[in-house]
Amino acid sequence: MIVLGIESSCDETSVAILKDDKLTANLIASQDFHTNYGGVVPELSSRAHLQIINPLVKSALKKSNIELNNVDLIAATAGPGLIGALLVGLTYAKGLALTSNKSFIGVNHIEGHIFSGFLMQQKPEFPFLSLVVSGGHTLLLLVNNFTEIYKLGSTVDDAVGEAFDKVAKLLGLGYPGGPKIQNAALQGNADKIDFPVSDLKQKLNFSFSGLKTAVLRYVQSQGGVDKLSIQNKNDIAASFQVAAVKALTRNVKRALELYEVKTISVVGGVAANAYLKSEITKLAEKYKKNVVIPDLQFCGDNAAMIAFRGKSLYENGVRDTLSCKPFPSLSENHFLEI
Amino acid sequence: MSIHYSRKSNSEADTKDIAIEFSKLLNDGMVILLNGDLGAGKTFFVKRILEQFDIQNVNSPTFSIVNEYAGKKKFYHFDFYRINNSVELIDIGIEDYFNDEDAISFVEWADLFPAVLPVKKIEIKISVLDDQSRIFDFNGYD
Numbered sequence: 001m002i003v004l005g006i007e008s009s010c011d012e013t014s015v016a017i018l019k020d021d022k023l024t025a026n027l028i029a030s031q032d033f034h035t036n037y038g039g040v041v042p043e044l045s046s047r048a049h050l051q052i053i054n055p056l057v058k059s060a061l062k063k064s065n066i067e068l069n070n071v072d073l074i075a076a077t078a079g080p081g082l083i084g085a086l087l088v089g090l091t092y093a094k095g096l097a098l099t100s101n102k103s104f105i106g107v108n109h110i111e112g113h114i115f116s117g118f119l120m121q122q123k124p125e126f127p128f129l130s131l132v133v134s135g136g137h138t139l140l141l142l143v144n145n146f147t148e149i150y151k152l153g154s155t156v157d158d159a160v161g162e163a164f165d166k167v168a169k170l171l172g173l174g175y176p177g178g179p180k181i182q183n184a185a186l187q188g189n190a191d192k193i194d195f196p197v198s199d200l201k202q203k204l205n206f207s208f209s210g211l212k213t214a215v216l217r218y219v220q221s222q223g224g225v226d227k228l229s230i231q232n233k234n235d236i237a238a239s240f241q242v243a244a245v246k247a248l249t250r251n252v253k254r255a256l257e258l259y260e261v262k263t264i265s266v267v268g269g270v271a272a273n274a275y276l277k278s279e280i281t282k283l284a285e286k287y288k289k290n291v292v293i294p295d296l297q298f299c300g301d302n303a304a305m306i307a308f309r310g311k312s313l314y315e316n317g318v319r320d321t322l323s324c325k326p327f328p329s330l331s332e333n334h335f336l337e338i
Numbered sequence: 339m340s341i342h343y344s345r346k347s348n349s350e351a352d353t354k355d356i357a358i359e360f361s362k363l364l365n366d367g368m369v370i371l372l373n374g375d376l377g378a379g380k381t382f383f384v385k386r387i388l389e390q391f392d393i394q395n396v397n398s399p400t401f402s403i404v405n406e407y408a409g410k411k412k413f414y415h416f417d418f419y420r421i422n423n424s425v426e427l428i429d430i431g432i433e434d435y436f437n438d439e440d441a442i443s444f445v446e447w448a449d450l451f452p453a454v455l456p457v458k459k460i461e462i463k464i465s466v467l468d469d470q471s472r473i474f475d476f477n478g479y480d
Contacts, residue, residue, distance in 0.1 A: 010402065045429040082403060084431050136401035157381060158398040165420075166400075170376060209398070213377035217469065328406045332395045 002066060003073045003314075004057070004096075005307025008049045008089030009081025009109045010136075015053070015060040016303035017071075018311060023119060024064035026297060026304040027056050046084035053092050068100050075310020078106030079327035086326035094322045105310045106324040108334070112305035114143060115312060117265040117292035119304050124292045125262040129255055131248060133276070134268035135161035138206050140251055141335060142259050146312045151335035152255055153204030160244055161270045163208040167215050167240050171233045172225050181237045182273055188231070188238030193218060195243035197250065204251050208244065215240050241275055249279045256287050263290040271299045341460055341478035348471050353379065356474055357386035360462075366411065367439045369456050371448035374464030379472060380446045383464065384415055387444075399446070403430065412441040418450045427454045 007014040013029040029052045061068060076093030079086055090106060097104035113132050117124045124130075124143075132139040138155035158166075161178065168177030173184055195214050198207040215236060219225055222232065252264060264284050270276065271293050284291040298304055341363065347353045364370075364387075372380040385396040393409035399417040407413045414435045421427060436443055436456050448455060463475040 045426055046431070047429055080402070082430055083406075084429070134401070155397060157385070159401060162398055162400045166376060209377075209381065216375075216377045328404070 001073070001311065001314075002071045003075055003307040003311045004060070004068075004071045004093075005107075005303040005305075005310060006053070006057070006074070006076040006089045006093045007109070007112070007301055007303040007306045008053065008085050009077045009079070010085055010301060012301040013049045013052045013056060013089070014301065014303035014306075015056040016307045017060050017064040017066060018304065018307040019064065019066070023304050023307075024066070025060040026302055027060050027063070028297070028300070028302055029056060046082075046088055049085055049088040053088060057092075057096075068096070071100070071102055073103045073105065073310055073314050074100075075105045075107050075306055075313075077109045077112065077306050078324055080109060080330045081326075081328065083326055083328045086328070090324070090326050094324070098322055103314065103319055104322065104324070105313050105318060105320045106326075107306045107309045107313070108330075109301075109306075110137060110139065110330060111149070112309045113137075113267045114141060114149065114265075115146070115309050116267045116294045116298045116302075116305040117263075118308055118312075119298050120292055120294055122290070122292060124265045125290065127259070127261050128263035128265050128292075129252065129259070129261045129289075131252055131264070131266045131271075131280075132268045133160050133248065133266065133270035135159055135165065135270075137268060138208070138248075140204055140206075140255055142255070142261070142338065143265075146316055149335050150338045152259075152338060153202065153206060153251055155206040155208060156200065157207050157209035158212060160206070160208055160248065161268070163212050163240075163244055164270065164273075166212050167237070170216055170219060170225065171228070171236060173233065173237070178270060178273060181241055182275065184234045184237035185241045185275065186234075186238075188234030188236070190235075190238035190242040192235035193239040195239055197243050197247045203254055206247055206251060208247070211240070211243055211247070241273075245273070245276045245279050248276065249283055252280065253283055256283070256289070261289065263292055265292040267294060267299065269300050272296055341476050343476050345474045345476075346467075346471065347474065350382075353383060353472065353474075354386050357383055358390060360476065361387045361390040364411070364442055366442060369436050369443045369445065369459045371455065371459055371461045372444060372446045372464065373449045373461065375466060378464040378466050380464060383462070383474075384444050384446070388413060388415075404435065412438075414438070414441055414443040416443065416445040416448075418445065418447040421451060424451045424454050427451060 005016040140153040142150040165177035173180040391409040
């Protein structure tokens with residue numbers, strides 16, 4: 001079975017081809033378009049998606065040595081995301097499905113992330129605990145199979161990736177925040193400052209707004225960012241990272257005490273954080289669980305995960321018609337309540 | 339809109355009361371700007387307002403740029419924080435959102451890109467006094 005996957009929910013345009021279990025292409029515009037087409041790195045823009053999508057599809061087919069005719073299923077992100085950006089990928093995919101007479105499925109972007117571990121050699125085993133951590137999302141889920149997903153907890157304010165970005169910015173470390181904080185933290189003393197790890201009434205929910213503000217207040221108490229030495233900044237980064245990761249691992253631990261799972265899978269952009277990986281791995285060893293954390297290329301927004309999610313739905317009998325509409329937000333009751 | 343008033347909050351409970359009071363002034367089609375430093379509580383204030391319309395799942399829109407909610411009313415919740423230039427906003431169709439007569443728009447960090455904002459708007463300026471206390475200034479413009 002050959003699946004063509006298309007992702008355009010936010011900043012990234014991406015096209016992937018999944019042939020049976022083998023990924024033959026996973027092109028991401030910000031990384032591949034620039035070098036291949038001499039274009040500029042796209043900024044946040046529906047027009048950028050529009051300009052890139054067709055060449056990217058052609059390039060993915062060529063790279064995979066596949067004709068459009070051989071594709072069995074076209075899967076595209078239907079939401080959540082920016083409506084204008086979603087419309088480009090989804091409408092393109094539907095047009096392609098119509099003209100080439102292929103099956104079509106609109107994929108939920110978050111579900112794409114949840115199952116991105118299946119793109120790895122060692123795959124999650126059901127039931128598994130999924131921690132989705134990115135710039136826009138922080139979710140803890142219990143995944144029983146490809147169609148039964150329970151929401152255990154989510155952020156009540158900022159996403160964890162956003163906290164990394166904002167703290168990096170207020171320390172003057174630059175963008176993207178994740179790698180900048182991680183590098184600074186390597187040289188820092190994490191015991192230097194005791195930043196708060198917020199605990200909510202619903203024990204599996206997360207909050208990162210207070211942590212961000214605590215870092216801000218600390219920087220202000222030191223006379224502002226300009227008064228901080230490099231060592232000060234490194235210490236703040238390390239102390240912040242420990243608090244943020246503790247907030248995540250604490251809830252994973254709580255979920256492990258409550259639910260019987262085989263695997264812990266950490267997905268999304270923040271899954272690239274080495275300290276989070278090592279803390280999750282420690283926890284998994286203690287509870288004798290497998291850990292699946294996808295490679296970097298599957299952590300950020302990518303079409304490989306959309307192709308895989310499309311395929312898993314297709315194999316479970318799901319088909320969408322061309323009236324499938326984009327949806328900007330994840331509805332409150334999208335995932336099952338436990 | 340002849341809205342010109344200020345409120346002082348000394349606690350999250352006070353902020354909730356200020357949100358309840360302000361939510362009664364809201365009508366479809368309005369654009370409301372929220373300006374204030376990082377950590378001032380812009381998202382927190384929007385969260386408290388939308389709760390008055392039976393919307394409980396408000397998250398920060400920093401990464402997503404705009405979140406949409408539908409409860410007793412329809413809302414767009416923007417954040418300009420990670421926008422690089424106003425062309426990006428035009429390109430995601432910001433005018434279509436602002437011109438939606440059936441929805442109310444909130445815009446965090448609106449002062450970063452004043453050129454894309456409509457003439458008719460309400461500005462909420464949140465000033466931090468200390469860890470707990472905030473001043474909320476409400477000003478309507480026609």
